[in-house]
Amino acid sequence: MSKARIDARFxxxxxxxxxxxxxxxxxxxxxxxxxxxxxxxxxxxxxxLIELGFPFSDPMAEGPPIQRAAQRALxxxxxxxxxxxxxxxxxxxxxxxxxxLMGYMNxxxxxxxxxxxxxxxxxxxxxxxxxxxxxxxxxPLAKALDAxxxxxxxLASPTSDDERLKVVVKGTSGFVYYxxxxxxxxxxxxxxxxxAPAVERVRRASGLPVAVGFGIKxxxxxxxxxxxxxxxxxxxALVDEVAAALEMNEDVSARVLLKAESLAKxxxxxxxxxxxx
Amino acid sequence: MTSLARxxxxxxYPDAEGRFGDYGGRYVPETLMPLVxxxxxxxxxAKADAGFQAELGGxxxxxxxxxxxxxxxxxLTAHYGGAKVYFKREELNHTGAHKINNCMGQILxxxxxxxxxxxxxxxxxxxxxxxxxxxxxxxLPCVVYMGExxxxxxxxxxxxxxxxxxxxxxxxxxxxxxxxxMNEALRDWVTNVEDTYYLIGSAAGPHPYPEMVRDFxxxxxxxxxxQVLEMEGRLPDxxxxxxxxxxxxxxxxxxxxxxxxxxxxxxEAAGEGMQGRHAAAINGGRPGVLHGNKTYLLQDGxxxxxxxxxxxxxxxxxxIGPEHSWLHDVGRAKYLTATDQEAxxxxxxxxxxxxIIPALESSHAIARLPxxxxxxxxxxxVVLNLSGRGDKDVATVAAALGRKI
Ligand SMILES: Cc1ncc(COP(=O)(O)O)c(C=O)c1O
Numbered sequence: 001m002s003k004a005r006i007d008a009r010f011x012x013x014x015x016x017x018x019x020x021x022x023x024x025x026x027x028x029x030x031x032x033x034x035x036x037x038x039x040x041x042x043x044x045x046x047x048x049l050i051e052l053g054f055p056f057s058d059p060m061a062e063g064p065p066i067q068r069a070a071q072r073a074l075x076x077x078x079x080x081x082x083x084x085x086x087x088x089x090x091x092x093x094x095x096x097x098x099x100x101l102m103g104y105m106n107x108x109x110x111x112x113x114x115x116x117x118x119x120x121x122x123x124x125x126x127x128x129x130x131x132x133x134x135x136x137x138x139x140p141l142a143k144a145l146d147a148x149x150x151x152x153x154x155l156a157s158p159t160s161d162d163e164r165l166k167v168v169v170k171g172t173s174g175f176v177y178y179x180x181x182x183x184x185x186x187x188x189x190x191x192x193x194x195x196a197p198a199v200e201r202v203r204r205a206s207g208l209p210v211a212v213g214f215g216i217k218x219x220x221x222x223x224x225x226x227x228x229x230x231x232x233x234x235x236x237a238l239v240d241e242v243a244a245a246l247e248m249n250e251d252v253s254a255r256v257l258l259k260a261e262s263l264a265k266x267x268x269x270x271x272x273x274x275x276x277x
Numbered sequence: 278m279t280s281l282a283r284x285x286x287x288x289x290y291p292d293a294e295g296r297f298g299d300y301g302g303r304y305v306p307e308t309l310m311p312l313v314x315x316x317x318x319x320x321x322x323a324k325a326d327a328g329f330q331a332e333l334g335g336x337x338x339x340x341x342x343x344x345x346x347x348x349x350x351x352x353l354t355a356h357y358g359g360a361k362v363y364f365k366r367e368e369l370n371h372t373g374a375h376k377i378n379n380c381m382g383q384i385l386x387x388x389x390x391x392x393x394x395x396x397x398x399x400x401x402x403x404x405x406x407x408x409x410x411x412x413x414x415x416x417l418p419c420v421v422y423m424g425e426x427x428x429x430x431x432x433x434x435x436x437x438x439x440x441x442x443x444x445x446x447x448x449x450x451x452x453x454x455x456x457x458x459m460n461e462a463l464r465d466w467v468t469n470v471e472d473t474y475y476l477i478g479s480a481a482g483p484h485p486y487p488e489m490v491r492d493f494x495x496x497x498x499x500x501x502x503x504q505v506l507e508m509e510g511r512l513p514d515x516x517x518x519x520x521x522x523x524x525x526x527x528x529x530x531x532x533x534x535x536x537x538x539x540x541x542x543x544x545e546a547a548g549e550g551m552q553g554r555h556a557a558a559i560n561g562g563r564p565g566v567l568h569g570n571k572t573y574l575l576q577d578g579x580x581x582x583x584x585x586x587x588x589x590x591x592x593x594x595x596x597i598g599p600e601h602s603w604l605h606d607v608g609r610a611k612y613l614t615a616t617d618q619e620a621x622x623x624x625x626x627x628x629x630x631x632x633i634i635p636a637l638e639s640s641h642a643i644a645r646l647p648x649x650x651x652x653x654x655x656x657x658x659v660v661l662n663l664s665g666r667g668d669k670d671v672a673t674v675a676a677a678l679g680r681k682i
Binding site: 160 | 294302303304305306307308309310311312450451456457460463464467468469470564565566567568569571574576579580581582583
């Protein structure tokens, strides 16, 4: 089912003539129960795909918002097993929304690559993004995930030239994640004018839909990217809502879902009145 | 794990993918991969270029002060009553440690690559000082990431870096020590991909760093091998070094790797003791992936990286360079440990008997000498890498001994 769920969702988006909204949230942030409430609410708030971060002590590609989210989740006791349990609980109530796990290699190695791939498939995970596992190191993981019918989602970035793109997209499935800025998550702002030709290059090289993330924080920016990409990923701006809600003593899931809704609306409206790309 | 097949030529590693057996590799975000490949190509060209090597050799001689002496520590030898103990005097280098060997090599490479901004991580501040030094010498701007905790406990080195014109950025994320400084330096690199060169301070990180740093530090072992042959007419029975990330140790070991009669002994920091908080990645950790390479790491039951502890800030790191992990697994090198208390005692002993105040890092290696010289025996020869001088540590030692200074 897994890879098929991603393909079906992108096919539906294409038929609707709009970009997808991908919501990134950190598993277990600020605690397991609240994170599950957020997960369950995201499709209703307009998320077309969900990226579920699994917290690591040393997230080298994250900026402060997601670093802090990981620390909150770890402090509340989240583990990789706990993340898989969250995925299972989410999947029990939603058969259609693709769920992508995103995190770092060490936790996967620690669990065992084959065990991880098997467990992820079991609980209804459709794809995996491993930030610190470039194609050069990915062979064992790619093989195990492939056997479990889980997509290993590849990343491309502004530093990927055409030669590099060939390496990046080789044997990939699902979609390609285009990192819109050279940098960590949640700091620099993505520029839609620069992103458009890059998305086109990645599409051509991969033959897959392209989701764009890193540096998209506002509905305006999300809409601009939605005009040129197949999907728009927002992470830091959502986890920042967790932080803000905690600080203001507000209902965390309500606040996060409200933000997700405003972003989803902007993404959905972005191409209205525009000829489809 | 000595069941692994031993290779015929230990110096043939890493392979083209940067692997020492299963260790090493390039576990970095995609954005950095083209940069890591670019660095690899540039390093390979420089390595093969006689002009580059000659330029580096010139600076090592006239600026760093190489070769460093090999010195017979007579009173320590007599004190232990076993094998002859020689010190490889890396503490006599400019800036007081072996770190500058690597910094000089990398800064010349950075300039060759046309990079105009240098970043580095530091724990004790020794690598930061060495990096700031070469940046001052060649007129390049320098940013050093340092954990907030280390900034507080290594105040003089922070000031030294500032005097040399470097900006020291305190790191507050995670545990605010060396591993977090390295995370932050990687984040800077991924953000400033055009102009910035990341000057890593130990034989760790993504390929080609472990190989490159080893090659730049191998001058230690090359000199020591020639010096001991001249002074003793034979190879030593054992060579010994402390291990943080592993650069001074691999620099000493590497030219001896194929001399199978020479025991290679690394000493990790056991901190409060192996049952308590420590920094011994091989003796107390498991293989995993951090900071771009697969290697032995301190981690908890879930695979989260745990904080290291050592009285010596330069050994206070939860990982170790990948070549050491491999040398351990294949059984070519042996990794022992020394506690904070043992290092403190060795620090004082060396000062009193030899008139040399060693770095706390190097004191860990000295602390294991009694067992090593006994094992090698009275006719034996041991070479110990005195990786740095201990002036930077006098405040820490005074505090540990309950003395107000
Ligand atoms: C004097 C000295 N020795 C040893 C080390 C440990 O580093 P490595 O294991 O890379 O030699 C340091 C690190 O700061 C140091 O300053």
